[in-house]
Amino acid sequence: MFLLNSIFQDPERFDQLVSIAQSSLLPMVKGAIKYTIPLTIITFVLGLILAILTALARISSSKILNTIARIYVSIIRGTPLLVQLFIIFYGLPNLGFTIDPFPSAIIGFSLNVGAYASEIIRAAILSIPKGQWEAGYSIGMNRTQTLKRIIFPQAVRVSIPPLSNTFISLVKDTSLASLVLVSEMFRKAQEIASTNYEFLLLYSEVAILYWIICTVLSIIQGRIESRLDRYVSK
Amino acid sequence: MISIKNLHKSFGDLEVLKGIDLEVELGKVIVIIGPSGSGKTTLLRCLNLLEIPSSGAIEIDDHLMNFNGKEIPQKKIVSFRSLTGMVFQNYNLFPHKTALENVMEGPVIVKGIPKKQAKEKAIQLLNKVGLADKIDDYPFQLSGGQQQRVGIARAMGIEPKVMLFDEPTSALDPELVGDVLQVMKDLAEEGMTMVVVTHEMRFAKEVADEIVFIDHGEIVEKGTPNEIFTHPQHERTRRFLEQIHPLSNNNEH
Numbered sequence: 080m081f082l083l084n085s086i087f088q089d090p091e092r093f094d095q096l097v098s099i100a101q102s103s104l105l106p107m108v109k110g111a112i113k114y115t116i117p118l119t120i121i122t123f124v125l126g127l128i129l130a131i132l133t134a135l136a137r138i139s140s141s142k143i144l145n146t147i148a149r150i151y152v153s154i155i156r157g158t159p160l161l162v163q164l165f166i167i168f169y170g171l172p173n174l175g176f177t178i179d180p181f182p183s184a185i186i187g188f189s190l191n192v193g194a195y196a197s198e199i200i201r202a203a204i205l206s207i208p209k210g211q212w213e214a215g216y217s218i219g220m221n222r223t224q225t226l227k228r229i230i231f232p233q234a235v236r237v238s239i240p241p242l243s244n245t246f247i248s249l250v251k252d253t254s255l256a257s258l259v260l261v262s263e264m265f266r267k268a269q270e271i272a273s274t275n276y277e278f279l280l281l282y283s284e285v286a287i288l289y290w291i292i293c294t295v296l297s298i299i300q301g302r303i304e305s306r307l308d309r310y311v312s313k
Numbered sequence: 314m315i316s317i318k319n320l321h322k323s324f325g326d327l328e329v330l331k332g333i334d335l336e337v338e339l340g341k342v343i344v345i346i347g348p349s350g351s352g353k354t355t356l357l358r359c360l361n362l363l364e365i366p367s368s369g370a371i372e373i374d375d376h377l378m379n380f381n382g383k384e385i386p387q388k389k390i391v392s393f394r395s396l397t398g399m400v401f402q403n404y405n406l407f408p409h410k411t412a413l414e415n416v417m418e419g420p421v422i423v424k425g426i427p428k429k430q431a432k433e434k435a436i437q438l439l440n441k442v443g444l445a446d447k448i449d450d451y452p453f454q455l456s457g458g459q460q461q462r463v464g465i466a467r468a469m470g471i472e473p474k475v476m477l478f479d480e481p482t483s484a485l486d487p488e489l490v491g492d493v494l495q496v497m498k499d500l501a502e503e504g505m506t507m508v509v510v511t512h513e514m515r516f517a518k519e520v521a522d523e524i525v526f527i528d529h530g531e532i533v534e535k536g537t538p539n540e541i542f543t544h545p546q547h548e549r550t551r552r553f554l555e556q557i558h559p560l561s562n563n564n565e566h
């Protein structure tokens with residue numbers, strides 16, 4: 080209200096806000112392009128690889144692999160992401176491992192995505208009917224071939240919607256990387272706001288940028304889903 | 314050709330197969346009938362090792378498998394399994410693959426046959442089951458009867474010595490049953506060795522060389538269709554036949 084009143088009563092203030100918004104846009108977009116987006120993409124790819132390996136460990140018959148995967152998922156899901164990031168960035172140096180902000184963030188977020196996505200992939204694999212395994216076996220495939228050629232492609236389709244949600248959450252979660260000193264988009268907003276105290280304006284602006292990125296991603300998600308739906312009756 | 318010796322299968326405490334002995338000669342069609350829960354599906358699944366028998370032996374085309382409760386290496390299971398082609402009650406086609414890809418999958422991935430050659434053969438097989446114009450359709454675009462015929466073509470694709478059918482028509486609308494049975498008759502006429510579990514008694518009468526009646530995991534009686542349908546020796550067989558076709562026995566006389 081205060082902001083709106085002051086805008087309407089004072090055209091000069093309005094102009095000032097517009098110019099701050101404009102001049103802060105470039106640094107924020109840069110933060111997005113240099114850090115937020117690469118962090119999201121790299122993390123998601125690494126996280127997915129980790130997730131697939133973890134899911135395979137979870138459905139394997141090996142007790143050891145199964146236990147390791149279980150403990151990993153349990154720890155990641157049972158502790159706050161921010162605490163995980165702090166342990167990696169601020170904690171590990173106490174053991175003599177100092178990791179730069181960006182790699183720290185990549186490690187932290189990848190471990191996080193890996194755990195959550197592994198549960199999605201595992202559930203998707205388990206959701207494929209037993210008859211599909213048997214059909215694979217019946218034409219002479221072994222377990223690996225059946226998993227790779229028959230089960231996995233179908234599981235991918237099942238897991239695209241929840242994985243897309245993970246991806247979109249990740250975009251937003253990368254804002255936490257600001258707290259381990261990565262100069263991503265939100266940190267840029269914080270830095271600018273700390274010089275001119277226009278917190279509402281700058282945080283709203285960065286919110287809009289996140290929203291635009293997520294909306295674009297949702298549209299892409301929709302496209303991918305409808306492409307993968309081609310073999311499913313509507 | 315196939316020789317099953319004293320085959321037992323238990324699930325936990327439940328003994329489902331209690332010593333099955335059966336011989337199937339090359340090119341013969343055996344139809345297995347019996348009440349629900351008698352172990353027909355389990356017997357077929359044991360023949361292609363989707364279930365591992367608890368004890369006994371199976372020999373198919375000079376490949377002998379003995380069962381004694383010990384774990385069998387996957388390699389051995391896989392190679393023995395390729396001797397048989399399985400047709401499932403609910404088709405189990407791969408939904409993410411076209412009819413053609415369903416049929417090519419085994420030959421290409423398992424047998425390593427070059428794609429072009431596998432494709433030609435798959436088209437031939439789909440032709441044979443009357444689906445020449447459906448090769449690029451996905452399973453969801455096909456009727457149940459068409460899906461089941463793809464299922465048969467897929468099983469034939471791996472060039473099995475024996476085809477196993479587990480109630481291939483029981484999930485189908487009545488008007489679609491005929492086409493599938495026709496395909497099976499054609500196969501039988503070409504000399505394919507077949508073991509068929511079915512409730513289609515007309516098919517059994519026309520096509521089977523031997524009918525095997527199973528109850529409670531045992532073979533109660535076996536014989537030619539004429540022997541079983543018109544002169545069943547056992548009370549249990551008689552009762553079963555009356556149940557599924559209350560009047561058909563009388564009609565035969």
Ligand SMILES: Nc1ncnc2c1ncn2[C@@H]1O[C@H](COP(=O)(O)OP(=O)(O)OP(=O)(O)O)[C@@H](O)[C@H]1O
Pocket residue numbers: 324327329347348349350351352353354355356
């Ligand atoms: N995987 C399994 N675990 C435990 N019990 C099983 C399993 N598969 C089958 N059975 C049991 O074994 C018995 C025989 O089952 P099976 O499916 O072989 O019968 P069927 O003769 O094919 O019956 P239907 O005509 O209904 O298909 C049943 O009592 C069934 O409950």
Ligand SMILES: [Mg+2]
Pocket residue numbers: 353354355479480
């Ligand atoms: Mg059955």
